[in-house]
Amino acid sequence: MSKLRLAWRKSLNGVMLTLTGVAAFAVVAVLFVILGYLIWNGGTSLNLAFFTQLPRGEGETGGGMANAIVGSLKLLFLAAVIGLPVGLLAGVYLAEFGGKTFAFITRYTTDLLNGAPSIVIGLFAFSVAVLPVKHFSVMAGGVALGVMVIPITVRSTEEFLRAIPNSLREGAMALGANKWKTIATVIIPAASGGIITGMLLSLARVAGETAPLIFTAFGNQYSNTGWSQPIASLPVMIYTYALGPYDDWHRQAWAAGLVLLALVLIANIGCRLILNRKGSARSI
Amino acid sequence: MSTATSAIDLAAPPGSGPRVFIRRLRNGDEVAHLITLVFAAAILLITSVMVYELWVRSSLTRSKFGLGFFFSSVWDPVAEQFGAAPFIYGTLVTSLLALAIAVPLGLAAAIFLAELAPRKLSDVIAFLIDLLAAVPSVIYGLLGIFIIVPVMRTVIGPFLKGTLGHVPVVGPLFQGPNYGVGFLTASIVLAIMIVPFIISVSREVLLTVPREQREAALSLGATRWEATWKVVVPWARPGVMGSVFLALARALGETMAVTMVIGNSPKIAASLFAPGYSIAAVIANEFAEASGDAHRSALMELGLVLFLITFILNGCARLLIVATERGGGRPS
């Protein structure tokens, strides 16, 4: 082995390894750039008015996004009501009851749903919730988001239920508990930490979704009560304002982006820390 | 994803038929089984309805244009002429270019995290990268519009034009007017969005490579890099490929960030600086105010196409990842 060749290999080694480190830190840097810009540009616009007032008319400055915040909360609520029970019970089915073929089909379909682009799910929600009544509504947005919540919840519920060792099931059954009692009084409580964090993560995920809302919940300048009118939401407002021509709108888009990202990150950091402490695998 | 059957299952009591079924229903277990089964079936119902709706509501344009839909580049809602070519082109160009940027970057970072970084640092960085994956698309769009677009217009664009714009084969890619928005900008934003997935899956896959492989290479006198690149990565190749497919599926369906920076112009153009369109972007932009049933049907058909492509890609991705977990790639 010539000395030159060895020197070349060694320097290649050094260069490549350094590059990998650079790549890793560059990617992480992006996270901090995002946060930095949001805080810089949006932080100054965050005031009480932002949280409490409705948007002003086009071209006017000031106003806030109270309706969008409330709208997002309403949509999340609907998504939770529609998606979480289905996800939880289907997860229980897969982990505790599933027959071979039906469980396989269910899992496969869940993955299919999970991989579907959010805009396609929006089209589905449009078909079933907007077309029949011929107007946009909170309900339709809730349906779209709810459908997105389901696969994430199913996966994490099943995973955490399976992680409970069989010895607990046997212990309960040996005491005379039948299957559903065992599941309800021992297994689900034992897995509850993981299941709940899984649910919170799924809600955090759909809180930031914009595409499916564009033609379901649509958007609304005003606040409203009830579930059958279109409604504003944070992500859609960000989208609309960012593309708009007014500087004031841009300013508010940054502020809204900061609020949205802060909520999503807090939920994610909190949940993932809890899950990591439990020592279980992530399920994005 | 384990496909094992449920851990404990009551053996079916003898007998069958409706009377036995009703009797069994009084048993709490059977009720619970039934209820959970119904909810599991709900998922099947939802997915079936989704595919059905996409199929049915695109029937107008499917029957009118047939396969020509995919090759025509005329998109004129007023004249009710719809061709998907510009969107397919835009989707493919931005996704593939995003992959070209993200895969080397992501794989390099994954190698760093799996092979070089001390475990604790690796875990912390992996955690932060998972957070990146959770950032909503619209926020990447914000970044795209207000940071990357100006930078593209003022710095990157002129730079590339000046250098690569004159090179023979790739020249046309970097010529033409540059407004900041366009294929290249969208690709860059997409790349940033899909990199976390590549890193996260590749890192996990690399971590499963048995240490004996690494050690065998090192003991033969390979440098750290050689051991990694020539032994460890090839072993994990199926899984890494799987992560690429996953990222591609993600990129294809990505809507908001792309729509905010691609320029929204349904034209096929050679230059990467030119504005373009993607399937998801046109649906997002035009669906809410679609003019008429034909327009809506065309958009639905685009949605159906998108769904099918991501479905196939996700399926392949999962198979590849499972293949690595099962037995490690055999480097060819």
Next chain:
Amino acid sequence: MASAAQSKSVTKFAPHVRAAEVSSAASAKEAALRFQISDLNFFYGPKQAVFGLNLKIPANKVTALIGPSGCGKSTFLRTLNRMNETIRNTRVAGEILLDGQSIHGMDVVGLRRRVGMVFQRPNPFPKSIYDNVAYGLRINGYKGRLDDLVEHSLKRAALWEEVKDYLHKSAFALSGGQQQRLCIARALAVDPEVLLLDEPCSALDPVTTAKIEELMFQLKDSCTMAIVTHNMQQAARASDFTAFMLDGKLIEHSETPKLFTTPTDPRTEAYITGRFG
């Protein structure tokens, strides 16, 4: 057939065995029978694990099941409270009578209340000590003073003194030996007539093992016990009757002192003198 050599090697394992005990065989026949097993055959799918087993388990005595790994003793034990039904594709043939009544005809939940089980590895629920013991009572719909029953069960399991001030602490805060005694208390809470123990001490240290054997001696009066064990000294020390199984068949069953000093079957002798298994 006891030869001098045999007795010498056997007494290595059973130092407490005294010749006098061997002659008390007659009294066992008249003792009441808790379980009567006739012609039991058990299958895991196509594979048969228990072949034509006939056994009588006397009331208020400890019956030990010994044999090499895989001989079917745990499988057999689990048929007694129908726990094998929780595994797919298993089949039982033959008759098992509990106090004269077939266990397959009765409600399985009721059966399991009467026939409790303690497992090889302690498996307390991720709940408090109190809630663990109270669990069986609660799900069986017991409406009474739980506190008293919990205390009583913990006392029977010789755990009360150690945990009485910490009842609301998590069960996982206990040591392995304490957790196993907690599982015993949990099983005892529903006042079972029979307690099945599946190698309960295999994960525990000798001191804790001794405590649990002492426990079993005290519980005999109120509870019939069947214990599967790999540890022949334990079988010799703690049981009244011993059954030796091999390859799914019952080879020999008699009073413990007799089986360990004068086994009738040569295979039994080979096993207890350590020639295999």
